[in-house]
Amino acid sequence: MTAAISFDGVTKHYRGTREYRALRDDLAGVVGRISGKKRSPRSPVRALEEVSFEIPEGQSFALIGANGAGKTTALRIASRITYPTTGRVRVRGRVGALIEVGTGLHPELSGRENVRLHGRILGLSRRDVQARFDQIVEFAEVQAAIDRPVKQFSSGMQLRLGFSIAAHLEPDVLLVDEALAVGDAGFQAKSVTRMLELLREGRTILFVSHNLYAVEMLCPQGIYLRKGQVVLEGPIQQVLRTYLDDVDSAVLNAHERGSDSVFSGGPLAIEVRGEGPDGRSSLRTGETLTIRCDYECLQPGLRAFFHFGVTDGRAGNIFLASQVVDGDEPLELARRGTVTCAVPALPLLPRVYEIWGEVRVESGWGNFIDWQQLTRFRVESAEEISSVSHSAMDAPVVVPFVFSHRNDATQIAEARQVSEEVTP
Amino acid sequence: MRSQQAREDAVSVDVAGGEAAARISTAPRSAPAEVSEKPILDVEGGPGGISRDALRELWAFREVLWAFAVRQVTVKYKQAAIGVGWAVVQPIAAAGIFALFLGRFANVASEGAPYLLFALCGTVIWTYFSGSAASAAESLVTDSALLRKVFFPREVLPLAAILAGLVDFAPALATLIVAALLYGFVPGLTWLALPLVLAIVVLFATAFGLGLSGLNVYYRDVRYVLPFVLQLGLFASPVVYSLASVPAGSRDLYAVLNPLGAAIDGLRRIVLHNEWPHLWVSFGALGWCAALVVGSYALFKRLERGFADRI
Numbered sequence: 003m004t005a006a007i008s009f010d011g012v013t014k015h016y017r018g019t020r021e022y023r024a025l026r027d028d029l030a031g032v033v034g035r036i037s038g039k040k041r042s043p044r045s046p047v048r049a050l051e052e053v054s055f056e057i058p059e060g061q062s063f064a065l066i067g068a069n070g071a072g073k074t075t076a077l078r079i080a081s082r083i084t085y086p087t088t089g090r091v092r093v094r095g096r097v098g099a100l101i102e103v104g105t106g107l108h109p110e111l112s113g114r115e116n117v118r119l120h121g122r123i124l125g126l127s128r129r130d131v132q133a134r135f136d137q138i139v140e141f142a143e144v145q146a147a148i149d150r151p152v153k154q155f156s157s158g159m160q161l162r163l164g165f166s167i168a169a170h171l172e173p174d175v176l177l178v179d180e181a182l183a184v185g186d187a188g189f190q191a192k193s194v195t196r197m198l199e200l201l202r203e204g205r206t207i208l209f210v211s212h213n214l215y216a217v218e219m220l221c222p223q224g225i226y227l228r229k230g231q232v233v234l235e236g237p238i239q240q241v242l243r244t245y246l247d248d249v250d251s252a253v254l255n256a257h258e259r260g261s262d263s264v265f266s267g268g269p270l271a272i273e274v275r276g277e278g279p280d281g282r283s284s285l286r287t288g289e290t291l292t293i294r295c296d297y298e299c300l301q302p303g304l305r306a307f308f309h310f311g312v313t314d315g316r317a318g319n320i321f322l323a324s325q326v327v328d329g330d331e332p333l334e335l336a337r338r339g340t341v342t343c344a345v346p347a348l349p350l351l352p353r354v355y356e357i358w359g360e361v362r363v364e365s366g367w368g369n370f371i372d373w374q375q376l377t378r379f380r381v382e383s384a385e386e387i388s389s390v391s392h393s394a395m396d397a398p399v400v401v402p403f404v405f406s407h408r409n410d411a412t413q414i415a416e417a418r419q420v421s422e423e424v425t426p
Numbered sequence: 427m428r429s430q431q432a433r434e435d436a437v438s439v440d441v442a443g444g445e446a447a448a449r450i451s452t453a454p455r456s457a458p459a460e461v462s463e464k465p466i467l468d469v470e471g472g473p474g475g476i477s478r479d480a481l482r483e484l485w486a487f488r489e490v491l492w493a494f495a496v497r498q499v500t501v502k503y504k505q506a507a508i509g510v511g512w513a514v515v516q517p518i519a520a521a522g523i524f525a526l527f528l529g530r531f532a533n534v535a536s537e538g539a540p541y542l543l544f545a546l547c548g549t550v551i552w553t554y555f556s557g558s559a560a561s562a563a564e565s566l567v568t569d570s571a572l573l574r575k576v577f578f579p580r581e582v583l584p585l586a587a588i589l590a591g592l593v594d595f596a597p598a599l600a601t602l603i604v605a606a607l608l609y610g611f612v613p614g615l616t617w618l619a620l621p622l623v624l625a626i627v628v629l630f631a632t633a634f635g636l637g638l639s640g641l642n643v644y645y646r647d648v649r650y651v652l653p654f655v656l657q658l659g660l661f662a663s664p665v666v667y668s669l670a671s672v673p674a675g676s677r678d679l680y681a682v683l684n685p686l687g688a689a690i691d692g693l694r695r696i697v698l699h700n701e702w703p704h705l706w707v708s709f710g711a712l713g714w715c716a717a718l719v720v721g722s723y724a725l726f727k728r729l730e731r732g733f734a735d736r737i
Contacts, residue, residue: 016735082469082577084734091469101575110501122493123576174464 005056006206012089016047049075051230062207064221066245072230073210077179095174100181109153120167134170142166179210218395242394250354269300270370276357276379284380291345305332305364332364349399352383474731476724484579494586499593513594514601517553521545524666539698547693548665550598555631556656558591562635570737580730584639614700626689629715637722640729685711
């Protein structure tokens with residue numbers, strides 16, 4: 003398989019920051035050199051260090067990493083917006099780049115004039131732009147405003163139009179940098195669909211995004227960049243998990259360095275921990291998670307419902323453990339006590355998870371403890387889990403399942419059986 | 427808060443979605459085009475420079491150059507109330523003020539012709555030159571957003587500014603012709619030499635604009651230095667006085683080194699005196715401008731590599 007994109011020992015150093023330089027800075031430098039006085043050299047910003055990887059034709063790779071890891075720099079070099087300090091990038095095929103689309107539109111020109119101008123800048127010929135004009139406008143949902151100056155567009159409309167123009171480029175190699183983060187949920191879904199279409203047409207895609215759900219959906223493989231170096235290259239679940247692990251370690255270290263873990267409201271004060279079988283706040287996939295809530299109640303005899311949820315940082319829970327929903331009786335609180343909720347065989351994959359919780363008054367109105375994050379725990383894994391049964395982002399659970407397959411042979415045999423039974 | 431039931435449904439859907447995604451990635455793809463058909467692009471470090479590839483690439487992007495020039499003209503005239511009229515008013519107003527203060531009060535010599543017309547020859551050229559040069563110098567900084575996002579040969583931006591400036595030049599020249607007729611100066615055979623004069627001005631503006639635009643990205647000082655330099659240039663060029671004022675020994679060399687000198691003098695010879703422009707001086711200036719263009723283009727290409735990092 004020929005490589006569509008290949009990075010070969012690419013290093014990119016910036017001299018200092020991207021600050022304005024005045025003539026006096028350079029002159030001062032020259033004077034300094036002449037007079038022998040050494041100014042402390044500004045340490046270079048190492049955006050990329052010896053980055054090498056290859057992306058075969060027709061495949062879609064994601065570039066993952068924290069902010070400042072060098073992802074955008076790599077993409078910029080591949081689309082010839084900037085050049086490497088050493089090393090070489092080779093791209094085979096016509097290149098189209100969606101890098102922070104939308105803000106290249108000129109505010110004084112109308113939408114129509116901008117489509118024409120931008121289409122040409124991005125590489126579509128005059129004929130191509132004309133042929134796709136209606137498609138572009140329709141995709142961006144700006145038909146009504148297309149002849150008005152762009153400065154009258156809302157920012158959402160501008161972004162959508164910019165993305166739409168670029169999304170109809172149909173190049174051989176597509177470099178996408180955070181371009182899917184535009185528009186509302188409906189438009190984002192449309193954009194993902196469009197990207198999938200382009201994928202199905204055999205294009206090569208290198209995709210940079212912080213939207214790890216979209217990444218997992220669009221790219222079966224990934225490359226993890228950390229501080230300008232390639233840490234891992236492989237199947238996307240592995241790459242995402244390694245990346246998330248690094249993210250979580252940083253977060254967990256900050257957390258364990260002593261954050262406030264006591265929560266109180268009304269007469270109640272609680273402290274919650276998520277514990278594995280050995281009492282530490284980490285456990286393995288499949289082991290029992292014990293959510294332990296130690297409480298102190300100034301009015302013994304109060305009755306309350308406990309309600310816990312586990313999430314990996316997304317906006318909703320992965321699962322809930324709730325007395326209210328499950329129809330349990332409220333608990334009668336003593337002056338001091340411990341409420342535990344045991345989750346046997348926790349199906350979660352290695353990550354740091356948050357435990358959120360709430361303690362409700364018996365009558366169902368109001369809370370002692372409002373719904374909020376109470377603590378964190380970590381899931382570790384000793385061995386690799388096969389990648390067929392889970393997703394790293396969307397539902398990071400290992401769900402065992404069994405497929406059964408009814409084929410013609412089975413149906414024919416069954417039909418024969420039925421007919422045998424029917425006919426006397 | 428989602429109920430547990432909803433979450434269970436979501437989980438099952440997501441698992442299915444995960445499988446669907448896996449299926450898509452292994453679906454048979456349309457066969458990629460033959461390897462030999464595809465262009466190969468190498469992006470490497472090292473200094474940039476003029477090369478045949480660079481020129482070929484510029485030619486390939488000529489439509490983008492045209493589109494940018496059109497955009498500049500469109501935007502400029504969408505906003506302005508007078509529109510194209512401004513291209514006419516500017517040189518006339520300048521010539522008028524010079525005629526009053528320099529022609530009448532200071533009594534500057536004007537080669538025997540009415541001072542207004544004399545000055546108009548100068549202001550028409552100077553307005554085009556200073557306007558295009560300033561606009562070209564700022565072109566890269568103005569469109570810095572594009573420079574960070576899309577690839578195209580960067581010289582397209584200052585060149586588009588120079589090209590767009592010609593749209594102003596045309597009505598200004600027309601005004602000059604009308605004024606000449608009004609004063610009784612009839613076009614003669616020598617008017618055929620006008621393109622030579624124009625070529626000198628446009629080439630000089632191109633060289634000036636290209637070089638400055640590149641430097642402006644690296645040193646923002648250019649933005650402040652330029653108006654001052656243009657002020658000096660206005661008096662260093664024979665806009666308000668005649669080339670004949672320059673001492674005879676250095677006159678020709680001066681006219682070549684400051685091509686606007688050759689151009690303005692040439693224009694005056696054509697319009698006011700029905701003479702051909704000074705041959706050696708004009709072609710010398712033309713050659714000098716061509717050399718300047720090559721030099722500033724080489725400088726530009728050298729600087730180009732660092733634009734996206736600096737801007």
